Each structure stands twice: as structure tokens, then as C-alpha cells.
Amino acid sequence: MSGRLLLVCRLLMRDLRRRRTETVLLLAAITAAAATLALGLALNELADRPYQQTRTATAGPDVIVTPRATGQAALDELASLTTAAGVTDHSGPFPVAYLTMTAHGKSAHAVIEGRDTAPVSIDRPAVTDGTWVRPGGVVVERAFADALGIRTGDTVNIDGHPLRVFGTAVTAARATYPYAGWHYPGSILVERGGLVWVDRSDIATLAGSQPLSYTLNLKLADPAASTTYTVGDQLTTWQEIGNLNGRLYRDARTALLVGSWLLSGLALAGVAGIVAGRIIGQRRRVGLLKAVGAGPAMIAAVHLAEYLVIGLAAAAAGLAAGWFTAPVLIGPSAGLIGSVNAQPPALRTVIAVTALALTIAVAATLVPVLRAAATSTVHALADAATPPRRRRWRIWLSRQLPTALLIGVRINARRPRRARLVTVNTLITTTALVAILMVNTRVVHFDLGYTELANPRWERGERATLLLTAMLCVLALINAVVSTWTAVLDARQPLAVARALGATPAQAGVGLAVAQLLPAIPGVVVGLPAGIWLVASVSIGEVQYPPGSWLLATALGILLAIAALTALPALAAARRPVTDTLQSAPA
Incomplete structure (x- = not known):
């Protein structure tokens, strides 16, 4: 052994x-x-x-409660929650207004939260630049500030009130931009937006006639117990915030x-x-x-x-x-x-x-x-090799074929499994390229109420798609080279015999290229609708189709690439002296 x-x-x-x-x-x-x-x-x-x-650094809450009611009714609804069973600590209620902020000519939904200058035990936003809130200015959530191009010292406008940006900060009590949870007071329809903190004394002036909402942060004895809470438009757990960020x-x-x-x-x-x-x-x-x-x-x-x-x-x-x-x-x-x-x-x-x-x-x-x-x-x-199955109609058809095409058909008949591999490789390559083409031609509208900003989710998806495209192209190229190399290696003796019977080197080389191109055609034909189906099956929402000319160009490009990759080694193999090839054949 x-x-x-x-x-x-x-x-x-x-x-x-x-x-x-x-x-x-x-x-x-x-x-x-x-x-x-x-x-x-x-x-x-x-x-x-x-x-x-972030949750550890900012003492993030386990449960965040934002009642649909406003004003005193919201405060009355939150009052009893601070002493509920399992609650060990709380911060707030903090006043909240859903307004519009304009910066550098761009307007977007902004969740304005009133805070105190003094720190609290739960939800202490970490200042990443500048200082914390004080009267007369704002602190902008850092991802929201990056999207609008806001820097410390800039001036922003909130519903007609110019305010100086004192700094930027991050928090775990709300999902990061663009999922801060903006909505009209009393509405359950949540829209995209960013988070902004102001001094508590300023928020009533900024809200004007709009009734104030309130939010309450709770700390539980067992943070994992927050999964038993019903997540909805009035209550959010830290796990749900993590999912929104995901x-x-x-x-x-x-x-x-x-x-x-x-x-x-x-x-x-x-x-x-x-x-x-x-x-x-x-x-x-x-x-x-x-x-x-x-x-x-x-x-x-x-x-x-x-x-x-x-x-x-x-x-x-x-x-x-x-x-x-x-x-x-x-x-x-x-x-x-x-x-x-x-x-x-x-x-x-x-x-x-x-x-x-x-x-x-x-x-x-x-x-x-x-x-x-x-x-x-x-x-x-x-x-x-595998002998081709001879049928009368095949013999009759072969007599009508040009010499190069006949050589290609016979090579595939000797190695049918290799021809099927070419079809599979072309099918998957075409499917992937069509799917990527559809994704890249998709028009994505991402607005925050009044202006279109960069979609961070789409940007990460584009990076992944670009990486995937590169890997697919490299692997498809490797497969095409390997398939050509295998075909040239295996077809040396058959090509030598064909040339001994009168075929020219050019006909032999073109025949080997045809042997690679013929099984690729059905792969391309099936791959076009397969790529469209793939994107349609995994997409959420409306599917946008690329122009037919783009699909046709993709199909022709794949076939031309296969022909080009095969032509040079095929012609080189076909020009090898017949006697050398036949003498090197196994006895």
C-alpha cells in the first residue's frame, strides 16, 4: 500500500x-x-x-421609539416606556422635524433632531470633524455631508434659515444616509434622507408651523431581547438599523x-x-x-x-x-x-x-x-479518437460542403465532447456579458426629494460588477485559449492526413478555426435570451433592456474574438510539414 x-x-x-x-x-x-x-x-x-x-463607540440604543403622533400627544405616549419591564436606561425624548436642507445648490430631505450640548448616557454621536451642536448652527451626519459636499464652516439653509456647519458626526441610533427615515409628520411612508443635529432651542424656530415629532432611545437589560419587539414605523431595533445599513x-x-x-x-x-x-x-x-x-x-x-x-x-x-x-x-x-x-x-x-x-x-x-x-x-x-457515426445523409451532405467546412465538421465529429465544451463556454460567457450590459445600461433615479445625489448602494454594486466583468473576461479568454490549444494538439494527425489527400495549409487552418466557431454559434444564440432572463429573475422593480444593436454587437464580438484566437494557432499548426506530423504519430 x-x-x-x-x-x-x-x-x-x-x-x-x-x-x-x-x-x-x-x-x-x-x-x-x-x-x-x-x-x-x-x-x-x-x-x-x-x-x-459605531454602536459601541457611540453607546447606541437597543430600541428607538418614534410615535406617529406629534406634540404633547407623542410625549404622553413615550412617558410610560421609560419605566417598562426590561428597560434599564433611556435618553430623550428628543424633538424631531422633517424639513428640507439646501447646500451648494442641492436640496434634500433632512431629519432635524434637537439635542442638548451636554452628553447623554445613550446615543452620544461621535464628532468626526469640528464640534458638537450649539445654538445657531448644525452638525451633519458624515455620510450625508459627503453626499452633499458639505464641510465644516460651510453655510446651509434649512427651510429658509441659514445656519453654519459646526461639524460632522456619526451615530448608531439611525441608519446612515440615505436611510435616515424621513417622512411627513403622521405619515407611514418613509422616504430617503439624511440626518442633521441642531441645538434643542433652535428646532422650534426651524420647524415653524410644522408640529414636532419626538424620538426616545431605550437601553435594555438584554440587548438581544429587542428582537421580540414589533418593528414598524413607530419602533426600530438596533438589528433593524444594522439591516438597513446592510x-x-x-x-x-x-x-x-x-x-x-x-x-x-x-x-x-x-x-x-x-x-x-x-x-x-x-x-x-x-x-x-x-x-x-x-x-x-x-x-x-x-x-x-x-x-x-x-x-x-x-x-x-x-x-x-x-x-x-x-x-x-x-x-x-x-x-x-x-x-x-x-x-x-x-x-x-x-x-x-x-x-x-x-x-x-x-x-x-x-x-x-x-x-x-x-x-x-x-x-x-x-x-x-472517437470514430464519427456514419450516415448516408451525412455522407451526402459532406460532399456538398467546402473543404475547410468539411474539415471543421469532421474534427468536431471526432471529439464531440470538446465541441460541447466550446458551446458551454460560449453560452456562459454570452449570458454573463449580456447580463452585465443590462445592468450597466440601467438608468437609476436616486433622489432625496428635490435633487439627485450619488447612490452609495449603486456605487458598491458597480464596483462589484466591474470586478466580475474583469474576472469573467479573463476566464473566458483562458478557456478559449485552452480550447484552441487542445484542438490544435489533437487535430495534428487528421489535418496532416487531410493535407496529404490534397487540402491546402490555408484550408486546413480555416477548417480548424471553423471547428471552434461552429459550436460557439448556438452558445451565443442561447446566451442572449439567457442573460436577459438572468437579470430579470434577480432584479427588483422594472427591468430595462439594452438596444438590439448592442446585443447584436456583443454576439458578433464574441464570435469574432473566438475566430481571432483560433486563426493564428490553427494556421501555424496547418503549416507544419506533413511528413514531420505523420512520423511523430504513435505507431
């Missing part, structure tokens, strides 16, 4: 050293899918940390998780193509191992061990790449304190990414490896 294990290890290390290019391509293909899945899974875990840090990363997470499955499909097709090329190159070695006494189980173990090792290495590389890229991609909101630090991934993330990498490695290699292991010694040494 130990001798067989030693033999497997020695053959494994020998293959990894001798076939470094293929090993690197395998590693890159599986790592891309693993890293994208790790990014998507890490997004929620990492995005929650800045809010927890909306900023929802588009990015959806893009990465959906992208991880697309990349997994591309990786599966790419790995299968690479394995096919390796099996072709190792077929004679399989025959030699069988000739000296190795059984099918030994042959399968030798091959599978190599791909399992590569899969485990890709899982580790994907986890590292995904986890250390996540902080750069996420970029915590300016409305929160702290940073998104890369920490060891959670166990469930490690298991999921490792399982994905091994599944890709095994699924793409199991069938060709088992087929190679079950191949007879004579057949393996002869390196015979």
Missing part, C-alpha cells in the same frame, strides 16, 4: 513540474470561481463590523453570488478542456502504466490525486484573494466608525469555498479520468 501511495505522489509531483502551464491555468480557473464566492459570502460578515464598532451592500452581494455560479460554470468548462488536453498528452503513459501492470483503480488514483491537490490549492488561494479583496470592495460607509479589517474567514465560508473548488475539480475530471482508466492498453497506446 505504501509503495502505491509513493508511486502516486511521485507521478503527481512529476506531472505538476512538467506541465506547469496547464497547472497554472487550472489553478487560475478554479481560483477565480472560489474567490468570487468567498467575496460574496464575506460581504455580509465584514459589512456588519463598522456598525457594531442594504448598501445588497447589490454587490447579489452580483458576486450570481457571478460566482457563472464563473463556476466557466471554470468547469475550462478545467474540463484543460483535462481533455492533459489526458490526450498522457494517453500513451496510461497505456504504458497498464502494460507494466497498473490497474484501472491505480490509473484513476494517479490522475484524480493531481486534480484534487490543484483544487485544494485553488480553494486556499480563492479564500485568501476573496477575503483580502473584500475590505477594498466594500468600503465602509462614511456614516460609520471603524474599518473593514481582513480577518480569518468563518468556518462556513471555508467549507463552502473548498467544496466548490473540489466539486469543480472532480466534476470536470472524473469522466475523462475514468474513461482513460477503463481504456484498453492497445487502444491507449494507439491514441484512437
Whole structure:
């Protein structure tokens, strides 16, 4: 047993050293899918940390109560809550007005909260620049200030009252911009807006004839018990605020998780193509191992061990790449304190990414490896391909085809599985590119009542989409190169025979290019509606479709790219002397 294990290890290390290019391509293909899945899974875990840090630094409340009533009726409603069972401390009630703030020519909804100069025990906003509130000025929530371009010392206008900006601050008692909870007094319809603090003595003047609302912060003996509270328009728990802040990363997470499955499909097709090329190159070695006494189980173990090792290495590389890229991609909101630090991934993330990498490695290699292991010694040494199924109508049709097209059809008939891999690779690539095209052409209206500002949620989604686009294009390019390399390697003898029978080098080269292009056409045709369906199935709200000319240009661009990637190596392979190729064929 130990001798067989030693033999497997020695053959494994020998293959990894001798076939470094293929090993690197395998590693890159599986790592891309693993890293994208790790990014998507890490997004929620990492995005929650800045809010927890902010909550600790600002003594954030466990429950925030804002009654729908206004004025004295609201104060009467809040009075009994401060002594309710389980409540250990409170701050407020603080007066609140829902007004409009104008800065640098831009007007937006602003939740104006009146506060005291002296600090309180619960909800102490952390000043990040300037000073805390005092009469005659405002302190703006930092993310809201960044969106409007407000700096300390600027002057803003709140419903006709010019006020100086004393500073910026962050809090855990309300969701960060743009989810501060602006609404008309007494209404349950919440709109986007930002948070602004003013001195309590100024808020009545700013509100004018508008009745004041009030908000009360509660601290519970058991913070986790806040989940038993009914969350609604009058009451918000700290968990709900965390969920609102998490909306900023929802588009990015959806893009990465959906992208991880697309990349997994591309990786599966790419790995299968690479394995096919390796099996072709190792077929004679399989025959030699069988000739000296190795059984099918030994042959399968030798091959599978190599791909399992590569899969485990890709899982580790994907986890590292995904986890250390996540902080750069996420970029915590300016409305929160702290940073998104890369920490060891959670166990469930490690298991999921490792399982994905091994599944890709095994699924793409199991069938060709088992087929190679079950191949007879004579057949393996002869390196015979799958003979095409001959039918009368096929023979008649082949007589009508041009020589180059006939060569391409015959190459695909000899290796039908490789042709199907080209179709799968093109299908997934087209689906992904059409989906990305639809996302990028979508017009997003994001206003705060009177003006359009940058949407932080959309900005994070765009960064994730850009990263996904780059990875998809790189992996699709790798797959196309690998497919071409495998086809050139396998078609050397058939092309030499065709040239010996009268085909010119140009016809042979074009025939090999046609062999790659023919199975790509159905992949492109099906990929166009598949990409549209994918976006429609995961989108919330109205779906916007790109112009038909853009879809047509995408389809033609993919086919032209495949033709260009195939043409040069195909023509180079076709110009090799026929005698050299036939002499190098296995006896």
C-alpha cells in the first residue's frame, strides 16, 4: 500500500513540474470561481463590523421609539416606556422635524433632531470633524455631508434659515444616509434622507408651523431581547438599523453570488478542456502504466490525486484573494466608525469555498479520468479518437460542403465532447456579458426629494460588477485559449492526413478555426435570451433592456474574438510539414 501511495505522489509531483502551464491555468480557473464566492459570502460578515464598532463607540440604543403622533400627544405616549419591564436606561425624548436642507445648490430631505450640548448616557454621536451642536448652527451626519459636499464652516439653509456647519458626526441610533427615515409628520411612508443635529432651542424656530415629532432611545437589560419587539414605523431595533445599513451592500452581494455560479460554470468548462488536453498528452503513459501492470483503480488514483491537490490549492488561494479583496470592495460607509479589517474567514465560508473548488475539480475530471482508466492498453497506446457515426445523409451532405467546412465538421465529429465544451463556454460567457450590459445600461433615479445625489448602494454594486466583468473576461479568454490549444494538439494527425489527400495549409487552418466557431454559434444564440432572463429573475422593480444593436454587437464580438484566437494557432499548426506530423504519430 505504501509503495502505491509513493508511486502516486511521485507521478503527481512529476506531472505538476512538467506541465506547469496547464497547472497554472487550472489553478487560475478554479481560483477565480472560489474567490468570487468567498467575496460574496464575506460581504455580509465584514459589512456588519463598522456598525457594531459605531454602536459601541457611540453607546447606541437597543430600541428607538418614534410615535406617529406629534406634540404633547407623542410625549404622553413615550412617558410610560421609560419605566417598562426590561428597560434599564433611556435618553430623550428628543424633538424631531422633517424639513428640507439646501447646500451648494442641492436640496434634500433632512431629519432635524434637537439635542442638548451636554452628553447623554445613550446615543452620544461621535464628532468626526469640528464640534458638537450649539445654538445657531448644525452638525451633519458624515455620510450625508459627503453626499452633499458639505464641510465644516460651510453655510446651509434649512427651510429658509441659514445656519453654519459646526461639524460632522456619526451615530448608531439611525441608519446612515440615505436611510435616515424621513417622512411627513403622521405619515407611514418613509422616504430617503439624511440626518442633521441642531441645538434643542433652535428646532422650534426651524420647524415653524410644522408640529414636532419626538424620538426616545431605550437601553435594555438584554440587548438581544429587542428582537421580540414589533418593528414598524413607530419602533426600530438596533438589528433593524444594522439591516438597513446592510442594504448598501445588497447589490454587490447579489452580483458576486450570481457571478460566482457563472464563473463556476466557466471554470468547469475550462478545467474540463484543460483535462481533455492533459489526458490526450498522457494517453500513451496510461497505456504504458497498464502494460507494466497498473490497474484501472491505480490509473484513476494517479490522475484524480493531481486534480484534487490543484483544487485544494485553488480553494486556499480563492479564500485568501476573496477575503483580502473584500475590505477594498466594500468600503465602509462614511456614516460609520471603524474599518473593514481582513480577518480569518468563518468556518462556513471555508467549507463552502473548498467544496466548490473540489466539486469543480472532480466534476470536470472524473469522466475523462475514468474513461482513460477503463481504456484498453492497445487502444491507449494507439491514441484512437472517437470514430464519427456514419450516415448516408451525412455522407451526402459532406460532399456538398467546402473543404475547410468539411474539415471543421469532421474534427468536431471526432471529439464531440470538446465541441460541447466550446458551446458551454460560449453560452456562459454570452449570458454573463449580456447580463452585465443590462445592468450597466440601467438608468437609476436616486433622489432625496428635490435633487439627485450619488447612490452609495449603486456605487458598491458597480464596483462589484466591474470586478466580475474583469474576472469573467479573463476566464473566458483562458478557456478559449485552452480550447484552441487542445484542438490544435489533437487535430495534428487528421489535418496532416487531410493535407496529404490534397487540402491546402490555408484550408486546413480555416477548417480548424471553423471547428471552434461552429459550436460557439448556438452558445451565443442561447446566451442572449439567457442573460436577459438572468437579470430579470434577480432584479427588483422594472427591468430595462439594452438596444438590439448592442446585443447584436456583443454576439458578433464574441464570435469574432473566438475566430481571432483560433486563426493564428490553427494556421501555424496547418503549416507544419506533413511528413514531420505523420512520423511523430504513435505507431
